[in-house]
Amino acid sequence: MSRVGWIRIAVIAIAIALLEASCRLGLIDHRVVIPPSEMADALVHLLISGQDNDQILRTFGIVVLAAVISAIGGFALGVIIHALPRVRQSLDPFFATYYAVPIFIFYPVMIVIFGLSAIPIVLMGVATAIVAMIIATLNGLDRVPQVLTKVACVHRMGRIATALLLKLPAAAPHLFTGLKLAVSYAFIGVIASEFILAPAGLGRVISDAYTDFDNRKMYALMLLLIIVATVVNMFLHAVDQHLAERRGIGKA
């Protein structure tokens, strides 16, 4: 691992150790925050007991569903919009300001329409994630060099072969960046919706634990969320970096 990587780990370890010490020494009230070691312990016990496992699976299932819909739908919409320059021109300002609007204000509307079920939650996940994928697709297709179309003609390739064998791989690193963002945004959209109002799910369980002053459960599930989100993101980030590096695309 790189030096920076080690420093990063050290910083996290020190922060956790400080929090642990502060809790143990009574600097932080136990009723506010429990020590990290206790969070981990609570999480292990919670998972073993299986008490909320169905809720956990439900939420992660919804996240995956929302991410898949966003990735596929966003890609398809991106391809269509890219092929229609006029439509794109009229949509551009909308895309540019999309994430400046708190999309959550539409959540109650969706509940009114679809009822208190999983559907509004999936839709919120998709609504948060899909535009990132559309933008990434447009961005990727913009960067497909013109000369590839000429190369395709010299190889006497048809439109579909050109799209699948040349344009798609040429745009792939940008598409993957879109996928990475879509997964993160789907996470945020789904958990936050569940938190606000939902019949079930991880967000709901955390929110219930909070109302019941059940600190052990609340922090255990928060820890679980952080771990899962971090691991998934680190994995996608590593693949993203690998693709970009191989292609010589500078990425931070």
Add this chain to the structure above:
Amino acid sequence: MSVAVPGEDIHASLSDVTRVYPGVAGTPAVHALGPVDLKLKRGEFFAVVGPSGCGKTTLLEVLAGLQQATAGTVTFEGRPIAGKVPDGIGVVFQEDASFPWLTVWDNAAFGLRRNGVDPAKIRRRVDDALAFMGLTDFARAYPAQLSGGMRQRVCISRTLVLQPRLILLDEPFGALDAQTRLLMGDEVLRLWRRTGATILLITHALDEAAMLSDRIGAMSARPGRFMEIVATGWPRERDSKIVSDAGFGEITGRLWDNLRGESMKSLGHSGVAAG
């Protein structure tokens, strides 16, 4: 040494060809090329020189069948070219056209795989082409790990494996320094001798044109036309050492006489005729 006597049969031709880019959304139409006449003899090495923006790339793309001529006829091996690149023509573009997602080896194998060639044959031809272009050690590398010159060689390999009978090169070494360009020129000469293909090389470098070709067409500023076609009379067995030949200076001098005024025009000077 045998003097290069290209076959007399016409391999590809442009007759009275013009190309006008139609105006898009209010912009005026651009008359980029012609009318030009050009008869490429089978097996000859023809270079086109001319100021930038004079229509060289347009000429190449019309000849390749990548663009439709606005007027005139284009033929390859006796058949008119119509809206499609015919089999037997290979093109190396001005821009880097290597596939960054494939290794050097897979780049070179691309066309053969698409044509469904037998894998053993693919392996033989690709290995051979990479060895010829000095890329054997980089077969597993990705284009991003290579220099610009090597990436162009990857593109040449990708064209070479398909064994084209007419190879069109559009300023393939434009981005390289002068010394590297001379050496790449030697490689193109080797390639030409080995494959026996007809080569049309577009370049903005007079010395490159003078050193490599049997004949050189000097183009006017846009709309590009051939002002003069200079025959070099070099032997087929030649290389970059020819630049110290007495005749070399004479040829570049003659090209420059033709091009000086035209280059000035393309710089925006008007009415300055070449001596």
